[in-house]
Amino acid sequence: MTVESKAAEELRKQDLIREYKGKELLSPEEPANMNVAEPWLPIETKLVIGSLIGGVAALIVLATLIHIFILGGLQ
């Protein structure tokens, strides 16, 4: 990596660090291993299932309303 690209990379990191300001930021160079084996927690199941149920419910209710009040009127 050349000096210029290192400098550009550093600038991008600084931008992100500003975004995180006030928080306990780990060093950008801190290895963030994406392959760490982390067990699937019950809260992840709740988050995923809850969101999916909410999504399907929203889809049914909102699509029905849109069809009754907007798209129905276009036919």
Next chain:
Amino acid sequence: MTDQKRWNTGMLSTEDWWAVWIGLFFVALGLVTAATGVNLTGWIVKFSGWVDPAKSFRASSKGMMHPGVSLVLSYVIFTIATSFGAKFMKWDVKKYFLAWSAIFWLTVLFYIVGQNAYIAASSLDRGKYGIDWSLSLGGAYYIIALFAGLIIGNLTPKKFREFIKEAAKPEWFIKVAIVCLGAKLGLKAIEATGFAMHLLFAGCCATIAAYLLFWPLAYTVCRKIFKLSREWAACLASAVSICGVSAAIATCGAIRARAIVPIMISSLVVVFAVSELVILPGVLTKYWSDEPIVAGASLGLTVKTDGADAAAGAILDELLRAKSAEEGVHLEEGWVLASAIMTKIWIDMFIGIWAFVLAIIWVLHIERRNGDKVMKSEIWYRFPKFVVGYFVAWFLVMGIGLAGLLPFEALESGFSPVEGSLRKFFFMLTFTSIGIVTDFRELAKEGLGKLTLAYGTILLIIIIPIGLFLAWLFHHGMMPPTVS
């Protein structure tokens, strides 16, 4: 999340707010023009189709001044406006000015080349230019700017790339354009209020459903199939399913992921968004031209940066109108683009809420950080402020028109240069800048292979199919108004 910020934090120091100030400044000039008759917007340079290069650009108000003067004046005023923002955002103004000047004049060149009648004129327009053939590539100027930008960003000497990137700000330019687009929608809504409102509500509903379906599916694929850790999975899921770079940063902030996570994911988002921008408008025009609003809305749900989405919407608008015109139907300009931006804007608005939800879950359940508080004000800090400018411009123009405070003709003559010429030029700046900042070498970085595969897989098997379905479900049958 305990750092104290005020509600007005960033008003003079962020790109988002400066897009609002610059956009509303030009909208205000349009309003004064409409109200007083003193032409404050006619100087804005307007590019149009040409065979004779001398007719490739002129002042928006025909005959107001020499075309060259209009071009130079536009350069000076846009330079002052954006440099003012750059100074407040504490950028290096000298470097910004030099790079901006290069991008401005290169964009002018790309715009002129792309508007050549032999390239852009449709079969219906050939008679107007006195030519007997043309490539009929409406919107080619956008693609020329994009590819020229890509060449600059990937193939020019490193020193030049670093120099020009100082002013390559696609997200900023597109946000200025989107605020000005609000004025266009306001003008259109005066004559088609019902349709504009339908678009607003349908876009909101499609987005709510999309949000709640995209994220959990993307997160599950990241965790279960690609075996990513939670911080990578959450940030990648937000990036691919919500709103690219800003969602990745918001999510990483919310769950306190390491800074390297959004840096790596952001580079992926940009590269994929550019690929979608090139591919999707053509595919949608070929296979979905009978549902132009559905096609437009689907872009908002599937293209993950504001710049690329608006850019793709602009190309799609041109392509669909050209195709419809050849079949004898003349669609009004801008509605397809408006549908692409409407869904994207709703997605942007929900980023803060989703980041807030994730922050609560991570603080209370995953990392169990006792004593940490998640402030509700985070929702406002994450709210995309340019949306405020968009809606202000929209409802201001529409309100004045519907209330009969000013005649439609006056509003049209005041705002047309802003919502037409200026907006399109900022779109062009966006295309050039997207190309410049898209660095395909990023994909060669260590570790990106797996992320790229995950991002591409989720985009292809989850986001695009569901996005197309939701766009159809919530918009089918909606046809843009036509012009006689």
